[in-house]
Amino acid sequence: MSLLKPTLHVEVSVKAGMVDRANVVQLRNDVKQWLTADFVTVQIGHDFSAELSDSRLANLIEGIEVVDYTGPPTVDGDCYHVRGIALDVQTYTLKAENERDPRRSISQADDSELAQARVLQLPSIALKDEWNSLVFDDALPARLLRYMTRMVGMMKQPGLNLSTFNWNRLCLLHGPPGSGKSTLCRALAQQLSIRLGDSFPNATLIEINTNAMLSKYFGESGKLIGATFEKITAMAQDQRALICVVMDEVETIAGSRERSTSGAECNDGMRATNQLLTALDRLRHLPNVIVLCTSNLIGAIDQAFLDRVDIKQLIPSPSPAAIYNIFRSCLNELVRSSLVDAAAMQVSSCTTTARRVVSRSTSTGSSSPAKPIKRSKTLASSSSPEPWTVISAPEIPTYSEMLVRWVNQPQSPGRRVWALAQKCEGFSGRTLRRLPILGLAMYTWGGDCSLDDAITALEAAVNQELLAKGTAHVEVKVEVE
Ligand SMILES: Nc1ncnc2c1ncn2[C@@H]1O[C@H](COP(=O)(O)OP(=O)(O)OP(=O)(O)O)[C@@H](O)[C@H]1O
Ligand SMILES: [Mg+2]
Structure with a gap:
């Protein structure tokens, strides 16, 4: 091919x-x-x-x-x-968690409360929305998925002498807190299990609990790491099984050994790092294992570990365009779920005075998605036959549609969200996904809440967040009626 x-x-x-x-x-x-x-x-x-x-x-x-x-x-x-x-x-076919092979854990037999790793059969229902929930520029997740698919695919080439290449199938996602690293790791594992389903009919996600690896008993951490990786190696003996190992906050067990010897710190961390490096070297010979790690402290990671990483990928905080799309997905979900009334439309009079009127939807089904209005519509009024013109559909347009159709209309929902997105540069994905619903909870009182009300509440939440960050001296104005 x-x-x-x-x-x-x-x-x-x-x-x-x-x-x-x-x-x-x-x-x-x-x-x-x-x-x-x-x-x-x-x-x-x-x-x-x-x-x-x-x-x-x-x-x-x-x-x-x-x-x-x-x-x-x-x-x-x-x-x-x-x-x-x-x-x-x-x-x-997505696997339910309570199926024959449910989420289980790898743990030391004598310390069962301490789960060193969680095991999940892939592709899993539990992870079904993770991939599409992430918004990045340059199709970053798709690019990483391609690299890894090719990596694993090439390792399966018959006759390829693996010892010729120093390839660990080890990927490190690093970047600021809340930028989506952990979610992306799990989503990548899920997508890999689907994309490589032909070669590997079975796939398993093993999420190592790096904090649990640092034992409360001095000198035990290295042993815990060794035992966990032995179990992973045993699971990987089945050539038809794809094993995706995820190590979140990997600096916890791959900390710089230089640091742990220079200070007065105990050398338990050093043993942990040594053990992890040895374990990774063993896994390298198993072509069906892929290891995904995250860190927001790349400077604290041991150089020998970093040297083994094949792909180091910075996961930045979302760009304004990505922020727009995150807000868009949150606000449209509020409409879809009827927390925001899809039928409460912002309209303007044909005369110069603009007013807000609310039109009730005849459908009350909460699960049915809101139908966007496709053409301009006129509502009746007692004083004048055609006084109202709908100026906005009850959902946020796509980014490109907003740029083409609404960018010169500052009061349109899309344009208002775009103005907010530009203010939020530097916010983490975690904060951004919180603000639309937080705004709604803090600045509205239930009842009929239109999309415009939800955006006004989001503005208040954004201003509150900017205040808390100390980046702007803005007054939080609550304008929602
Ligand atoms: N780029 C993004 N697009 C959409 N949602 C995002 C993005 N980044 C983060 N999120 C959301 O923020 C939440 C936290 O993400 P996650 O835990 O993956 O971040 P993280 O980078 O691992 O954070 P930390 O460094 O604190 O561990 C998730 O709900 C995720 O969906
Ligand atoms: Mg994380």
């Missing part, structure tokens, strides 16, 4: 128990045929399940998403012509 063969990666989520292994190939072919026959172009990120015309497929499938494109850059942005491109269709 050529390195540059353009490929569209399609993920098909199959309903539990609907397709056995023997019929998976047939299902993939059917999906390929359906996509090629029914579509000229497809867009990355689009879920096709609603368009499934074939009722037999619709009965088997939960979702079909075109998740990624690999190959030389094209001019059409996110849109790709289906014909003339290879379709890599992967099928998977």
